[in-house]
Amino acid sequence: xxxxxxxxxxxxxxxKPKHNNxxxxxxxxxxxxxxxxxxxxxxxxxxxxxNLISVSTHHSFIKPNxxxxxxxxxxxxxxxxxxxxxxAESFTQIISKFKNWIKFSTSKNNNxxxxxxxxxxxxxxxxxxCILNNISTNWLNRYIDLQSFYQITxxxxxxxxxxxxxxxxxxxxxxxxxxxxEDAINTAEIFKLYVKQIDYKKKLCIKCFTHHNKNESCIxxxxxxxxxxxxxxxxxxx
Numbered sequence: 522x523x524x525x526x527x528x529x530x531x532x533x534x535x536x537k538p539k540h541n542n543x544x545x546x547x548x549x550x551x552x553x554x555x556x557x558x559x560x561x562x563x564x565x566x567x568x569x570x571x572n573l574i575s576v577s578t579h580h581s582f583i584k585p586n587x588x589x590x591x592x593x594x595x596x597x598x599x600x601x602x603x604x605x606x607x608x609a610e611s612f613t614q615i616i617s618k619f620k621n622w623i624k625f626s627t628s629k630n631n632n633x634x635x636x637x638x639x640x641x642x643x644x645x646x647x648x649x650x651c652i653l654n655n656i657s658t659n660w661l662n663r664y665i666d667l668q669s670f671y672q673i674t675x676x677x678x679x680x681x682x683x684x685x686x687x688x689x690x691x692x693x694x695x696x697x698x699x700x701x702x703e704d705a706i707n708t709a710e711i712f713k714l715y716v717k718q719i720d721y722k723k724k725l726c727i728k729c730f731t732h733h734n735k736n737e738s739c740i741x742x743x744x745x746x747x748x749x750x751x752x753x754x755x756x757x758x759x
Contacts, residue, residue, distance in 0.1 A: 523576070523634035525623050526667075526712055527561035528704035529643045530599050532606075534588045555585035556650050557606055558599070559619060560702025562709050564716075573716055575709075579622050580702040582609035586654075599699045613654050625660045636661065639683050639708045640668040667712055670719060686711055 531554040563576040582605050591603050609615075623634055638644055644664050651658050672680050683704070684694055692710055696703035 522566050523623065524564040524573070524637060524712065524716070525561050525634055526564070526637045526705050526709040527559065527643065528638060528701045528708060529556050529560075529646060530558035530595075530601065530699060530701050531555060531646060532557045532585055532588050532591055532595050534592075554646055555588055556583050556612065556646060557585060557591070557595070557609075558582050558601060558701040559615065560700065560705045561619070561623075562702070562705050563623065564709065564713075573713055577622075578702055578706070579619060581615045581618065582606055583612050583615050584609040586611065600697070611654075612650055613656065616651070616654075616656060620660060633663070635663045635665055637665045637667050637708070637712055639704075639711075640680065641666050665719065667708060667715075670715065671711065674715070674718065683707060683711070690714060 533554050558581070560578070560580045562578045564573050565576050566572070567574050582601070584606055589606060591601065591606060595601070596603070625634070636644065644661060644666070648658050648661055651661070668680050668683075668686075671677075671686060681689075687694055687707065687710065690711065694707050695710075696706065698704065
């Protein structure tokens with residue numbers, strides 16, 4: 522079994538539609554965030570001892586197709602340079618490489634894996650970007666929200682931050698925050714403490730997919746029809 526602990530960084534458009542029941546606005550709001558960086562660390566079970574061992578890490582920048590110009594807030598928060606995004610490959614290209622890295626295949630002999638992140642925002646945005654780029658989302662179904670698992674297991678009233686959780690377990694954040702691969706590595710430190718307690722037969726946090734399923738046709742129909750208009754709008758706003 523492979524465990525892929527991942528983290529994403531996003532660019533966000535400055536455009537914020539008014540809150541109302543208009544379907545088009547709701548669709549557009551979903552795509553004001555696009556992935557600009559994906560980082561992950563892969564763990565697997567040792568063949569003989571079944572202990573968890575680190576295999577490799579992955580990191581890629583991504584050039585978003587709708588909002589390629591980074592906002593000042595994102596530049597400051599992530600320290601990602603605009604030149605890194607300008608020279609990056611597309612979402613479709615990077616996700617193809619990422620799936621190869623995690624050894625995803627549609628064959629029956631596919632090596633099983635779980636995707637794991639701290640909170641559901643990453644998996645929701647990953648799903649949305651897949652839909653927008655005509656990429657199947659079937660590889661996202663084996664997912665664990667480690668933050669929710671930790672909250673439930675430890676009977677916390679609210680979802681804990683990663684820093685707080687590390688401190689509770691006598692650890693501290695290693696590296697630079699808001700760098701996707703380093704966030705993923707620190708998330709893995711918590712996962713390693715609970716890997717044997719998780720019931721992998723349960724679909725943890727798959728409810729987030731159910732909630733967003735109803736938006737899938739909305740995303741496809743609106744975002745693609747208005748692709749050029751969204752690009753023009755973001756060029757104007759930036």
